[in-house]
Amino acid sequence: MRSLLSLLFAFSLAAGAAQAACFADYKAKQDDPLRLHYGVAEIDGACTTDAAYAELQERLAQAGWQLLNVLSVFDESGLEERKDSAGEYYLRY
Numbered sequence: 483m484r485s486l487l488s489l490l491f492a493f494s495l496a497a498g499a500a501q502a503a504c505f506a507d508y509k510a511k512q513d514d515p516l517r518l519h520y521g522v523a524e525i526d527g528a529c530t531t532d533a534a535y536a537e538l539q540e541r542l543a544q545a546g547w548q549l550l551n552v553l554s555v556f557d558e559s560g561l562e563e564r565k566d567s568a569g570e571y572y573l574r575y
Contacts, residue, residue, distance in 0.1 A: 503557050503558045504524065504525040504526075504529035504534075504555060504556075504557065505522055505523065505524050505525060505555065505556055505557070505558070505560065505561060506522070506523055506525050506531075506534035506538060506552050506553075506554065506555045506556075507520065507521065507522045507552075507553045507554055507556075507564055507568070508520070508521055508522075508523065508534075508538055508542075508549060508550070508551065508552045508553060509521075509549075509550040509551055509553065510542050510547040510548060510549050510550055511547065511548050511550055512546055512547055512548070513548075519547070519571050520567055520568055520571065521568050521571030521572065521574060521575060522561065522564050522565070522568040522571070522572050522573060523538055523541070523573065523574070523575045524573060525537055525538075525555065529555050529557075530555060531552050531554070531555055534552045534555050535549065535551075535552045538552065538575065541575045542575055545575065547575075
């Protein structure tokens, strides 16, 4: 029984680590004057477009930005190719 509990615990840790590597790229805006930005952010919740939208909408609103859309969700392998495009908004929010 003890080994079964240890095995279940190990699986739950592995599943949590797999969830930690989720990122989304998005577009946001501010009004008056109009400002737009493209950014990349780490997502703490489920790695889905809907979950990323909900999480980013709240984060960006706190900084005075309105989320326009989430373009995609991806793992660490997609970070480097988006770094230059995101500029100062790379992992900022």
